[in-house]
Every structure is written in C-alpha cells, then in structure tokens.
Amino acid sequence: MTSVTSGTDTNGKRDTMSGNENDSIYRLDSVTKVYGSGATAVTALEGVDLGIASGELVAIVGSSGSGKSTLLQLLGGLDRPSAGRLALGGLELGRAGDADLAAIRLRTIGFVFQQFNLIPTLTAGENVEVAAAPLGFDGATLRDRAAAMLDRVGLAGRAGHLPSELSGGEQQRVAIARALVNEPEVLLADEPTGNLDSATGEQILGLLRELWRESGMTIVLVTHDPAIAADSPRVIRLADGRIAGEDREPLAGVG
Numbered sequence: 001m002t003s004v005t006s007g008t009d010t011n012g013k014r015d016t017m018s019g020n021e022n023d024s025i026y027r028l029d030s031v032t033k034v035y036g037s038g039a040t041a042v043t044a045l046e047g048v049d050l051g052i053a054s055g056e057l058v059a060i061v062g063s064s065g066s067g068k069s070t071l072l073q074l075l076g077g078l079d080r081p082s083a084g085r086l087a088l089g090g091l092e093l094g095r096a097g098d099a100d101l102a103a104i105r106l107r108t109i110g111f112v113f114q115q116f117n118l119i120p121t122l123t124a125g126e127n128v129e130v131a132a133a134p135l136g137f138d139g140a141t142l143r144d145r146a147a148a149m150l151d152r153v154g155l156a157g158r159a160g161h162l163p164s165e166l167s168g169g170e171q172q173r174v175a176i177a178r179a180l181v182n183e184p185e186v187l188l189a190d191e192p193t194g195n196l197d198s199a200t201g202e203q204i205l206g207l208l209r210e211l212w213r214e215s216g217m218t219i220v221l222v223t224h225d226p227a228i229a230a231d232s233p234r235v236i237r238l239a240d241g242r243i244a245g246e247d248r249e250p251l252a253g254v255g
Contacts, residue, residue: 025186025218026052026075031084033070033241044070046241048084052220054185057212059221059229062238068222069190071238075220076109076188077101088186106134110179110187114194116171118163124150124174125159131178149177153207169200176207186218187211193228205231 033045045067052058062068073079074086074093081094088104096104105111118127128146137145150159153173163171172192179187189208193201205228212219221232229235234248 023053023055024051025054025089026050027085027087029085031074031081031086033067033074033079034082044241045074045081048241048243050236050243052218054218055216056234057209057219057221057232058234058236059223059232060236060238061223061226061229062244063224065240066238067241068224068238070241072188072190072220072222075186076111077104107182108185110182110184112172112175112179112187112189112192114191116163116168116175116195118171118174118178120163123160123162124155124166124170124177127163127174128178128181132181135182145181146177149181150174152180152211153177167200168196169203172196172204173207176204176211180211184217186220189219189221191223192221193223193225201228 028048028050031045031048031050032043035042035044048071060068060071070079074081075088077088077093077096084094086093088108091100091104093101093104118124119130122130125143125146128149129142132142132145147156147159150156150173153176155170155173155177158166158170158174163174166174172195176192187208192208193204196204208219208221209231211217221229223229235246236243237245237247
C-alpha cells in the first residue's frame with residue numbers, strides 16, 4: 001500500500017479525496033459532528049474531508065473515541081452533520097428529509113453491526129425476509145429472495161433455524177444476508193467481527209471481500225483492529241475525530 005499521511009491542499013486541509021471525484025459515491029467536505037452544547041459539548045468529528053469512490057472497499061480504523069462509528073452513522077444517514085457537507089451520490093444527506101433518509105437506508109445502504117440484531121423469535125430466513133418486506137413483495141418472492149441471499153452467504157441449509165440455534169459466525173452471516181437482500185449500492189459494517197473469535201472473524205472478513213469482488217458494491221468497514229484493516233485496499237486512520245492518515249493500494253487494484 002501507499003501511505004498518505006501529510007498530503008494537504010492550499011488551505012491546509014488533509015487531502016483524502018478519492019482519485020477520481022467523478023466516480024465518488026460519497027463526498028465529505030469539512031464535516032463536523034458535535035454532540036451537546038455549551039460547556040458539555042463533545043466534538044466527535046472535526047473538519048473531515050473525504051471521498052469514497054463507487055465500488056471501493058474502505059476500512060476506517062481508529063481506537064475507541066476516534067470518531068469512526070460516528071462517521072459510519074453519518075454515512076448511513078442515521079445522523080446528520082453539525083457542519084459541513086456530506087453527499088451520497090447527488091443527495092446532500094445533511095439536508096435530506098426524514099422520508100428521503102429512510103428510503104435511502106431501505107434501498108441504497110445495507111448495515112451490518114457488531115451486535116447481530118436478529119429477531120430471536122424469527123428463523124434465519126424470516127429475519128432476512130423482514131428487511132425486504134417494506135418493498136412490497138409477495139410472500140413467495142420474499143422467501144425466494146431470502147433463500148437466495150442465505151445461499152450466497154453459505155447458509156442454504158439453515159434458513160429454518162432460530163438465532164439461538166446458530167453459532168455466532170452463522171448469525172453474522174444471516175445479518176449480512178439481511179443487509180444484502182435489497183441489493184444495496186453500499187454496505188456499511190461497524191465492527192462486524194467484534195463478537196467473534198479470530199478464526200470466525202477472518203471467515204466473515206473473507207466473505208465480505210468475496211462479496212465485494214463479485215458484486216462491485218461499495219463497502220465501508222469500521223474496526224479498531226489495524227490487522228483487520230490491513231487487508232483492505234484502502235485504509236483511513238482516524239484519531240481524535242480527524243483523519244490522521246491513509247494507506248491505499250494503487251487505484252488499478254480497486255474494483
């Protein structure tokens with residue numbers, strides 16, 4: 001990888017824009033996020049400039065409190081910046097209405113979390129079906145889509161099992177299938193291996209890389225572990241709410 005730790009523009013801002021801005025699916029300009037106000041205000045992100053190209057696999061790495069989960073929440077339209085501009089495609093997320101953000105989260109973005117967040121009383125197949133239900137498919141189509149996604153993540157024979165009957169790795173695979181069932185353009189993964197042992201975690205990371213190569217979707221992975229991030233073509237390092245540096249493979253290796 002090529003290390004980028006000191007590139008700045010004429011205004012002194014760190015240059016972490018994607019190599020071709022015309023291909024960017026995300027663009028962040030001076031994005032700041034502050035929680036609270038006055039003496040109790042906490043700045044989680046400050047002046048973040050970042051571009052992510054369509055089809056990239058990007059790892060965001062930093063210690064606890066670095067702002068990485070806050071950044072992922074902003075990318076997912078789960079929160080709005082306090083200042084600056086954040087655009088997904090042609091839509092500025094900071095100015096989008098609640099209905100627009102909900103539609104984006106349904107159709108454009110898939111989420112995978114450290115906690116699997118499966119509904120314990122539903123089977124693996126039903127957990128995946130629930131994510132696609134708002135799109136208005138009939139029952140047979142829902143079952144077919146869920147079955148196809150579970151097969152894609154290697155769980156074709158586990159669709160009828162409850163989460164309590166699945167291992168941690170299997171539950172995370174169900175969560176990935178759920179995130180992919182609506183065929184999103186972007187997959188956001190927040191510490192997806194955090195509740196898994198190292199061997200199972202590596203299997204999940206391998207699955208995400210395989211899905212990325214096959215689909216060409218954009219994947220943004222948040223982790224506190226530099227060893228996990230090291231296998232990503234592009235790594236953004238956060239510290240104290242700011243981008244501290246970047247490592248990336250040559251752009252020819254992306255996609």
